[in-house]
Amino acid sequence: MTATLSEPAAVGEVPTFDVTLRIRRFTPETHGDEAYWQEFTIQAHGTDRLLDALHKAKWDVDGSLSFRRSCAHGVCGSDAMRINGRNRLACKTLLKDLDPEKPITVEPIKGLPVIKDLIVDMEPFFASYREIMPFLVSESQKPTKERLQSAEQRERFDDTTKCILCAACTSSCPVFWTDGQYFGPAAIVNAHRFIFDSRDDAGAQRLEILNDKEGVWRCRTIFNCTEACPRGIEVTKAIQEVKRAMVTRAY
C-alpha cells in the first residue's frame, strides 16, 4: 500500500485528500489530569468515514489514541462522539460531508465521565436504561405458538425498536448535561418501545417510573436528541407520546 499521489487519478477513481483532525485528548496516566487538543493530519479517500481517519491516526501516528468501535457501519453503537460540535457515530460520518478544508473537531460525548480520550464511562447511561424495565412483561398465559399481533399494532412501536444504545441522544441533551440525573431520551425511547407494544402488560409501571422528577417531565423539547440519533428515531416524538400517555392515564 504505497501512496499513489503521483500517478494521475484514473476515471472514477476516488479522490485523495488531506484532512486535519483536532482531537480532544485526555490521558491521565501520561499527561496529567487535564484534557488537551492534539492535531493529526492524514491522507484520506473520498469514501472514508471519520472512523477510518481515526484509525489512521491511531495505527500510523499515535497508538495511544483511544476510542471504542466495533461494527464500523452504524449498528453496534460503540463510537458515538462529538464531531464538529454535534453528536454522531464516527463510522457513519463521511469525511467528505464534513468540509475537510477545515480541521475536524472530535470530542468525547458530553455529560458522562471521560475515562480516556474519546472513551467515556457508559455505566450511568446503562443504569438509566435498566431502570425503566426494558423487557417484555407478559402476565397472560403464554400460548404454545406465537402471540398474535397485527401489523398495525407492531407498527405502533417500530421506530423505537431501532435503538442501538449509542447514547448520542442522551449526551446531546442540555438537561442531561446539567446534573446527569435526568433519565435521558434513550431510556425513554426504550420505555416507549414496550409501553406501546400490544403484548406488554407493564406499561403502567413504566409510566410510573418515568413520572419521576428525573423522568419525562424534565424534557424541554430541545430536539438535540432527535437530531443526533444515528438511527433516525424520532426521539422527541416518542417522548411526547409517553408524556401524553401519562396525562391520559392520570385523567
Place this chain on the structure above:
Amino acid sequence: MATAPAGTLYRGREGMWSWVAHRVTGMLIFVFLLVHVLDTSLVRVSPEAYNAVIGAYKNPIMGLAEAGLVAAIVFHAFNGIRVILVDFWWNGPRRQKLMMWIVLGLTFVLMAGFLPRHLGNVFGGH
C-alpha cells in the same frame, strides 16, 4: 482543572436555540414582573409616588427597554404555544422547525406593528 482547554459549544439547531431563548426570556419576564408588581403597588402609597415611578418608564432609555421586554414576552408567548403544540399535536414534533420560524415571523410582525406606535409615544413627546 482550572486551565483545561474549553471544549466547543454544542452545535444544536432550531430546537436548542429556541429553548435557550425561551429560558432567557422567561427568566427576564419573571424578574421584570417582580419589579412591575412593586412599582404598581405604589398606587397604594400615593398618586404622586406612582406617577413619579411611571414617569421613569416614559424616558427614552426605559422606553427602549420596554420595547425589548415586550418583544421577549411576545416571543416567549408564541414559542410557548409552539412548545405546547409539540407536546400535544401529534404532528408537532415533525413540524417544530417550521413552527420555530413561524414563531419568529409572528414575533417580528407583531413587533413591527407595535414598535412604531410605542416608540412614537416614547420619543414623540407629549
Place this chain on the structure above:
Amino acid sequence: MQIHQYDVVIVGAGGAGMRAALESSSRVRTAVISKLYPTRSHTGAAQGGMCAALANVEEDNWEWHTFDTVKGGDYLVDQDAAEIMAKEAIQAVIDLEHMGLPFNRTPEGKIDQRRFGGHTAEHGKAPVRRACYAADRTGHMILQTLYQQCVARDVEFFNEFYVLDVLLDTDLRDGTVADGEEVAVSGVVAYDLATGETHVFQAKSVVFATGGAGRIFKTTSNAHTLTGDGMALALRAGLPLEDMEFFQFHPTGLAGLGILLSEAARGEGAILRNSEGERFMERYAPTIKDLAPRDMVARAMANEVREGRGCGPHKDYVLLDLTHLEPAHIDAKLPDITEFARTYLGVEPYTEPVPVYPTAHYAMGGIPTDIDARALRNNTDVVHGLFAAGETACVSVHGANRLGTNSLLDINVFGKRAGIAAAAYAATAEFVPLPESPADAVVEQLEAIRSRASGERVAELRAALQQTMDANAQVFRTNESLTQALADVKALQARYADVHVQDKSRQFNLDLLEAVELGFLLDLAEVVVTGALAREESRGGHFREDFPSRDDEKFMRHTMAYRHGDTVTLDYKPVVVTRYEPMERKY
C-alpha cells in the same frame, strides 16, 4: 489479580452467549464475560432473518429444512446435528417471540416469513418462505431482546473484559495426552480493559461464544472486533479446530467496503446483473437463480468479473438491482441496507443499482462440539466442563457452506443447549483446582508486548495479513496461491514475535489488545490456509481451481487442525450421515 468463582462462566455476550446465559443463570451461579458491551456484539449486524419451518405462509416442514441445510453445506454437514437444529428451530423462534422480539407479521398476526437463498420446498423444488424476520434488523432485534431478558433476570456481566486464556487441568499442548484420558476445564483468565488488571475466573463450566474471525480478511462484513479469540485460545490450549478452511464469502458486500447487503434483498426480488445488464445467475443456477446458495453466487460473481463483465472503472464489481421494486416495499422490508448504500456509496437504490462484490462473512469451522455443545479435544473425547456455541463453534450444522439465516438459528438453538448443558454439568461437578499461578502466562505475554520499546507495528502486520488472505485465500484458491499465503503468514508470525505498541498505559489500552488480537488472527489464518492446502477438492465455500470438483472419496470428512508446538497438523473426522447420501449439488 482477582479471583472469582462461578458455576458457569460464559465468554462472549453475543446471541449465542446471552442465549446460553438465560438458561444457565436461572439454574446456577453464572457470569458472562464480554470484551464488548453485550449490545455491541456483532449478532446485532445480522439483517435478513432466522429460519424455521413454521409454515406460517407456505407449506413447510423441518425435514425439508434439514435437507436444505445438508445440501447447502455440500454434504459436509453432520446430519444428526442439522436435524436437531431444524426441529428445534420452531421452538427457538417461538421462544424469541415470547421474550418480546418484534417480528414482522402476516395479515393474520402471525410471524411473517420470507425467502432466503438455498431454502426450498420438497427437497429443492422451489424456494420457500422460511426466514422469520424483523425488517432487515433481525440480528439487532435478537441481540436486544436477549439482552433485555438478561436485564430482566439480573444476569451478571463483566463487560469490556477480554478472556485471554483458558485453564485446563491437563496440558494438551504437545499432543501427547492419550485418547480416552479425562481432561477438565478449571476456568479462564480475563483482562479488564478499564483498569488493566487480570482476573481469574474459576468455573465448573466454561462456555465459549466469542463469535467469528472475519478480520483475517481485508474485505469483510465482520466487525473490527471479530478476531476469533475463542477459536485461537482453544487452539493454543491444544484443542483442535474443525473445518477452518471453509469460510463463507457473502455475495453482496458493498463494493470496496465489505459492508453487507443482506441476501434478503434478493429474497425480496433484487437481481444481480453484470456490465452487459445480463441476469447472469440464470446461467449458473437455472432453477433458483439469484437465490442460489452463497458460495455459488459468490463464485459466479467473481467469475463474471474475471471474465471481464464486471462494472465500474476497474470492472471489479457487479450490480445489485432493486430498481424494479416499489420504494414503499423497499422501505418496509429493507430500510437499513438501502441506507447503507446511500450513506457509504452515495447510491440511491430506488433508482440506481448498487455495486456489490463478495465479502468475507462467516466461519463455518470452529471449536468442534457435540450436539450438546460440549467441546471435543479429538474426534471423540470431550473436555469436561468446556462448551462452545455460535459462530466460534463447529457442531457441524453448516458443513462447507452455511445457508443464510441458519446462523441466527444456530446461535439460538445451540446457545440454549450449551446453557442447559453447562448448568447441568456444573450442578453435579466439583470445582477443578486452579493451576499454581493461573494468570502468569497472560501477564507475561502482555508485559512482553507492552514493555518492548520498539519493533513491528500492529497495523502494518495486520494489513499485510489481510492483504495476502484476500489475494490468495478468497473465493478462488489454488495450490500456488495458498502456498504463497502460508509463506506470508509464517513470515508475519515471525515478525509478530517482535511486535510492539506505543501505548504503555494501563487504562483502556486498546493498542495492546489489538496486538493480542493480531496474534489470534495470525494463528487462525495459518489454520485456514493449511486446511485449504490439504483439501484438494472444491466443496461449498472452499473452491480450488486446480481441483474444481467435489471428491467424496477422499474428502467427505471434517478437517481437524491441531497446533502442537509451532506447527499445525491435520487430522480428519468422519461426517455423520443419517438420511441423505451425497448427491451432486444443483439448483
Place this chain on the structure above:
Amino acid sequence: MTTIDAPRSPRMTRTTRRTTRGNVEMVGWLFMRISGVVLVVLIFGHLFVNLVAGEGITGINFGFVAGKWADLRWQIWDLLMLWLAMIHGANGVRTIINDYAEKDSTRLVLKVLLLTAFVTTVVLGTLVIFTFDPCPAGSPADLLPSFCTA
C-alpha cells in the same frame, strides 16, 4: 450552556436516586401549558390596553390605573394575570434552579429566595388590587380619575 466543563460524574448512582413518584412534576408541567394559554390572552390584552390603545405608555398614570381598577372586570383580569404569571414564572424558575444549582445547599438557598420573592410579590399585588382606593383623600384632583370629583 457556554463552554463545556470536564464532565462530572453523576452525583449519585441510581440506587440512591431520590424518587418522587407521584404527580407533582406532571401537574407542574400541565399547569405551565394551561396557564401559558390563558396568559397569552391576559397579557396580550393587558399590553394592548396599556401600551397600544389610547395614548400608549404616555397615557399611563395614577388616573389610568385607578380608572381601570374601578371596574371589577379589570380587577379580576389583573388578579388572575398576577397569580397565573407568578405561579407560572416561579415554577419555571424553580426548574431552572433545579437544572443548574450544583450543590444541594445552593439549591436550597435559591429556592428559599424564590419562595420569598414569590410570596411577597403575590401577597403585595393581591392586597393592592383589593384594597385599592381610586380616590385617596387629600390628593390633588388632577391626578385622580375623573369620577373622584363626587
